[in-house]
Amino acid sequence: MTNQEIVQKLWNLCNVLRDDGINYQQYVTELTYLLFLKMMKEQDTEAAIPEGCRWDDLIEKEGLPLKQFYQKLLLELGSSDNKQLRLIYSDASTSIEEPKNLEKIIKSIDALDWYNAKEEGLGDLYEGLLEKNASETKSGAGQYFTPRPLIDVMVQLIDPKPGERCNDPAAGTFGFMIAADRYVKEKTDNYFDLETVEADFQKKEAFTGMELVKDTHRLALMNALLHDMEGRLEQGDTLSSNGKWMKNFDVILTNPPFGTKKGGERVTRDDLTFETSNKQLNFLQVIYNGLKDDGQARAAVVIPDNVLFESGIGAQIRRDLMNKCNLHTILRLPTGIFYAQGVKTNVLFFTKGTTDQDNTKDVWVYDLRTNMSSFGKRNQLTMAHFENFMKAYVAEDRSQVEDERWNKYTREEIAKKDDSLDIGLIADDSLSAYENLPDPIDSAEEAIMKLQQAMDLLNEVVEELREVEEDKVVTQ
Structure with a gap:
């Protein structure tokens, strides 16, 4: 069996x-x-x-x-x-x-x-x-579960090495760190190529993370245990002072949660430059500030589209990111790859600079979204779908890659658009071809999920209003 x-x-x-x-x-x-x-x-x-x-x-x-x-x-x-x-x-x-x-x-x-x-x-x-569990729409777990092919692509391209400190500040079930551990093991004959002290470091210190949800953290602990990993894996809020221990990493791989903090409250960390209730923008700050400033530390992070174009604080955070890091690649992901989620997502790949200014010169964007089949339970994402992107990513001369989905934008061009990174999408002809229309079942599931999210938000508002009314009664 x-x-x-x-x-x-x-x-x-x-x-x-x-x-x-x-x-x-x-x-x-x-x-x-x-x-x-x-x-x-x-x-x-x-x-x-x-x-x-x-x-x-x-x-x-x-x-x-x-x-x-x-x-x-x-x-x-x-x-x-x-x-x-x-x-x-x-x-x-x-x-x-x-x-x-x-x-x-x-x-x-x-x-x-x-x-x-x-x-x-x-x-x-x-x-x-x-x-x-994630593939069962009814479980609702899919919104926290990153597809394994995407995790493996991100790990391969970031290329974690023995001796490097790796972290996931939104650990979920620890999938990114387990994939990174597996990747390094494959490169070192299951760590047998390493000295005893080096192998011990890989097992006990190399891979760390933090997860907010208690039951998900329990699953992450079990996952780490069965993969013989003993690195620090905390339960708590990364966006609170409890997350301040996560600093000076060589590699960060993560898919932070979508949405805003409940009630629009601000984060309680005092080491973030920009204040916002947007979780992804806060996590993005945590990530690029959590890397070593040695010119080698690097990250790959999944973010929704709104992070690319949100104005105000969003633009300031993107500007700060491009100053402190070389944001060299953006992957526009296809729709439907997250179970029970209708959001459009991307992967940012960046390397921390040695200074805090002008590290991004050019941004290469690969559009794996436009004119693609809709993904879902019956048309699942595989490593093969990323093949052309990976070839473009590792090319010695990126400008020699002949692929209409692969385009370069200078820092000056991005600045003229108020530092919006909502760029690189090619001409969309999907609506002109019947066979490329979204799967009706996937569309229905997406609509149901959005309605559920709206109901959850309304319930939160009702609860807050009730609390206000109850406070008024008490004070009277």
């Missing part, structure tokens, strides 16, 4: 829990609690788990005693002296009401082909489960 088949079997178990009212995200979290115990057994690393709280203790129980034992186990592991256990099981509780459902899931997990799973890699199995 392949990892893909195991993932599908695990995913099908979600059907067992529908009567318990459990959603996809809760199911993945529940699976994480159970898979951790099973995988520790399979890897012979159960010593970290207190006796009486291990997989074999769980599998021998049935019915109501099983559920009672499981609830007690979660509490005990959440207060463990072992930091790793404590973080993964922090505030853990089960959403499964029916004991027989819990029993079925545990026995089904135990019956899977774990020998082949270990051969293929338990980390890859877990990542497959996270990707499956």
Whole structure:
């Protein structure tokens, strides 16, 4: 049985829990609690788990005693002296009401082909489960999940090296750092080409990150653990003072969250030059200021279109970026590549300068959006779609690349447009050809998502108005 088949079997178990009212995200979290115990057994690393709280203790129980034992186990592991256990099981509780459902899931997990799973890699199995969750529109997880082909392209082009400090300030499930770790391992024979001290650095210090959402951070910790990565992975708000530790990195790879801070509040970090409630603009500041100013440190960051053209503070931040860094490449991404998201996105590639002025001379833009098929569940993004872009990116002489999607803009040309980076899109003839019209199902899903986002925003406004009214009553 392949990892893909195991993932599908695990995913099908979600059907067992529908009567318990459990959603996809809760199911993945529940699976994480159970898979951790099973995988520790399979890897012979159960010593970290207190006796009486291990997989074999769980599998021998049935019915109501099983559920009672499981609830007690979660509490005990959440207060463990072992930091790793404590973080993964922090505030853990089960959403499964029916004991027989819990029993079925545990026995089904135990019956899977774990020998082949270990051969293929338990980390890859877990990542497959996270990707499956993201691909389910109903789960809503897709807005946090960057497609693996895009991650791999960004990692390859940024080219992290042994000894470099890499970071993701919006870590999600830690996909960028895991891909970067895998990339360096492939270049160094799984770190066997490195000295012991160097290999130890890669495992314990090279890859770090921070994630705001507690349950997502739990998934990230599990992901890192199964890939044998022990770098600092904090839970908290990067845009608060808690994120100020993230400085002087050689490489930053990230896909920050879209939108504004709740209620339009400002960030609480005091080391950002420009104040705005726009999350992406704040993350962009965190990223380019978080790189070493050695002329070698580099970043690749996914951002939505509005960051390219927002006026006022947005223009000032883009100007600051182009002064402090060489913003050498922009990739205009195709639409529909993020599950359950209708936003248009791009990747900025830049290198930090040694001074704070005039580092950007020319910006090359590759349009992978216009006249492209619409991507979605039935037409998925692959590495092959990036082939021509990657050739243009690494070309010794970029001006010799013959590709209508590849165009250069001087810093002077950009300045004349109020430093707008909404550039490089080629002539759009998609509407003249029926076969290139958007997929109706994808369009409907996008419309539903936008309506849901609007409803969420209205609910936030209503809640804030209620709080104001309640405050008035109290003061009267």
